Amino acid sequence: xxxxxxxxxxxxxxxPHHPFPPMDQWPPEDVEAHIAFxxxxxxxxxxxxxxxxxxALTPTRTWVRYGGEGAAPVTTDGPLPETSDLIAGWFMIxxxxxxxxxxxxxxxxxxxxxxxxxxxxxxxxxEVMSHAPCED
Amino acid sequence: MIDExxxxxxxxxxxPRVLAGLVRRGEDFxxxxxxLQEALLEALRVWPEHPPRDPAAWLATVATRRLVDARRSEAxxxxxxxxxxxxxxxxxDVITEExxxxxxxxxxxxxxxxxxxxxxxxxxxxxxxxxxxxIADAFYVPEATMAQRISRAKRALAGPPARRLDQPGxxxxxxxxxxxxxxAGHAGRVDLAREAIRLARQLTLATEEPEARxxxxxxxxxxxxxxxxxxxxxxxxxxxxxxxGLWDTREIGEGVRVLQSALAVQxxxxxxxxxxxxxLHDDAASAEETDWPQILAWYDDLVALTxxxxxxxxxxxxxxxxxxxxxxxxxxxxxxxxxxxxxxxDRHRWHAVRGYLHELDGDLPAAGAAYADxxxxxxxxxxxxxxxxxxxxxxxxxPPSSA
Numbered sequence: 001x002x003x004x005x006x007x008x009x010x011x012x013x014x015x016p017h018h019p020f021p022p023m024d025q026w027p028p029e030d031v032e033a034h035i036a037f038x039x040x041x042x043x044x045x046x047x048x049x050x051x052x053x054x055x056a057l058t059p060t061r062t063w064v065r066y067g068g069e070g071a072a073p074v075t076t077d078g079p080l081p082e083t084s085d086l087i088a089g090w091f092m093i094x095x096x097x098x099x100x101x102x103x104x105x106x107x108x109x110x111x112x113x114x115x116x117x118x119x120x121x122x123x124x125x126x127e128v129m130s131h132a133p134c135e136d
Numbered sequence: 137m138i139d140e141x142x143x144x145x146x147x148x149x150x151x152p153r154v155l156a157g158l159v160r161r162g163e164d165f166x167x168x169x170x171x172l173q174e175a176l177l178e179a180l181r182v183w184p185e186h187p188p189r190d191p192a193a194w195l196a197t198v199a200t201r202r203l204v205d206a207r208r209s210e211a212x213x214x215x216x217x218x219x220x221x222x223x224x225x226x227x228x229d230v231i232t233e234e235x236x237x238x239x240x241x242x243x244x245x246x247x248x249x250x251x252x253x254x255x256x257x258x259x260x261x262x263x264x265x266x267x268x269x270x271i272a273d274a275f276y277v278p279e280a281t282m283a284q285r286i287s288r289a290k291r292a293l294a295g296p297p298a299r300r301l302d303q304p305g306x307x308x309x310x311x312x313x314x315x316x317x318x319x320a321g322h323a324g325r326v327d328l329a330r331e332a333i334r335l336a337r338q339l340t341l342a343t344e345e346p347e348a349r350x351x352x353x354x355x356x357x358x359x360x361x362x363x364x365x366x367x368x369x370x371x372x373x374x375x376x377x378x379x380x381g382l383w384d385t386r387e388i389g390e391g392v393r394v395l396q397s398a399l400a401v402q403x404x405x406x407x408x409x410x411x412x413x414x415x416l417h418d419d420a421a422s423a424e425e426t427d428w429p430q431i432l433a434w435y436d437d438l439v440a441l442t443x444x445x446x447x448x449x450x451x452x453x454x455x456x457x458x459x460x461x462x463x464x465x466x467x468x469x470x471x472x473x474x475x476x477x478x479x480x481x482d483r484h485r486w487h488a489v490r491g492y493l494h495e496l497d498g499d500l501p502a503a504g505a506a507y508a509d510x511x512x513x514x515x516x517x518x519x520x521x522x523x524x525x526x527x528x529x530x531x532x533x534x535p536p537s538s539a
Binding site for chain 1: 369370504507508511512514515517520521524525528529531532
């Protein structure tokens with residue numbers, strides 16, 4: 001079965017379906033509902049036998065490159081174009097098909113926002129390359 | 137289930153004695169540790185049906201056979217000598233004083249040349265008797281990665297039997313490693329906090345150093361609150377909102393007794409002071425009855441223990457700011473945090489403490505903004521979620537959630 005990474009972003013991607021404020025400005029009960037939904041998604045994927053991993057990333061990013069022989073690594077945290085993607089986290093799933101991966105992602109995107117309305121958040125679905133055994 | 141668990145604990149408690157015995161007899165630490173690990177797995181398989189008369193001697197014998205087998209396959213020409221040493225030599229020369237051995241092994245595993253992650257892994261395996269798989273699970277890394285970390289650490293200690301170290305500096309490393317194990321909490325099948333307490337208790341049998349007892353007391357007094365720290369949904373419940381009926385009074389009692397015996401020596405140190413602060417929290421029947429003036433006095437002692445507390449012990453200066461807020465008013469507490477902004481202003485905890493003090497001050501909009509700043513800097517999922525909730529609640533102007 002192919003594996004897929006469903007990526008969530010802090011920023012970047014297509015034009016949002018509709019604008020919404022940061023979560024810390026939502027009514028408390030909507031925050032609870034949103035967090036409960038994230039947990040529910042993981043439980044659902046575990047029960048269906050499709051869950052592999054889920055992780056969240058902090059928003060702090062450091063770009064780094066080789067500094068040359070004997071030199072320290074070179075780092076930068078900007079300036080970067082405002083539109084540059086910033087990944088917030090992912091679900092990794094092991095599913096039957098690409099269609100099923102899109103179905104799972106769409107469900108994740110239905111997560112409740114302010115007033116319980118779906119966020120319609122854009123998610124980035126990427127297939128993980130496989131390591132098939134050699135066949136004679 | 138409970139019986140099984142107890143048996144396994146009893147088994148693992150034998151590890152330091154047996155391993156130290158083998159190393160003292162001149163076996164290589166690396167090889168002896170591997171052999172004992174195999175003997176433990178064998179014991180788990182065999183003992184339920186055939187309990188040994190003398191468990192430690194059984195382990196020493198089986199581990200010795202494994203060592204011999206290893207040597208045999210290594211060099212056929214050593215076969216004869218190996219056969220001779222295969223005779224189990226159990227008794228006085230192998231099994232010695234228990235406390236002594238724990239200390240000896242902890243000093244080996246917490247050798248100052250090793251990196252903290254290696255010290256922790258090696259301690260859990262060689263002193264705690266956990267399997268590589270259990271340790272890997274607890275730290276969310278693949279088993280092969282943990283196996284490699286352990287074998288590299290053991291190779292770094294190779295050579296003559298590890299020198300016996302008993303300078304105070306080295307005990308400080310041992311204490312730090314045990315505290316690291318404790319704070320790693322629990323994940324997978326093994327409760328590392330419980331394991332750290334078990335090891336610290338063994339350590340206190342081996343040394344009179346009051347800081348060892350201070351560390352044990354600190355762990356017990358914090359561990360006593362574990363059931364109240366999360367609600368049924370896994371959400372963080374802060375100290376002021378915990379159901380104190382869920383606190384483990386037996387553990388608090390033991391922690392207080394251990395702390396008193398440490399303080400009686402009158403050689404204070406950071407673990408004793410932190411334990412004293414934990415004891416004062418545990419002692420309050422409700423959040424309102426917390427003895428903040430005494431807590432502040434202990435925090436004053438704690439920050440006085442380091443030359444540059446803001447950089448060396450940020451948790452202490454931030455904890456002190458909260459205590460100042462309770463004793464001298466929220467504004468005074470906020471004033472304290474203001475002086476720390478330059479150094480700690482990038483840490484989530486600095487913002488979280490500001491949020492708490494603004495809330496204490498009744499300034500909910502400022503509290504909401506500070507909690508949101510803290511959430512953006514948090515590095516733990518449960519803590520981030522908690523801070524987002526705090527921000528949303530403060531911004532909504534609501535009462536403290538009972539969540």
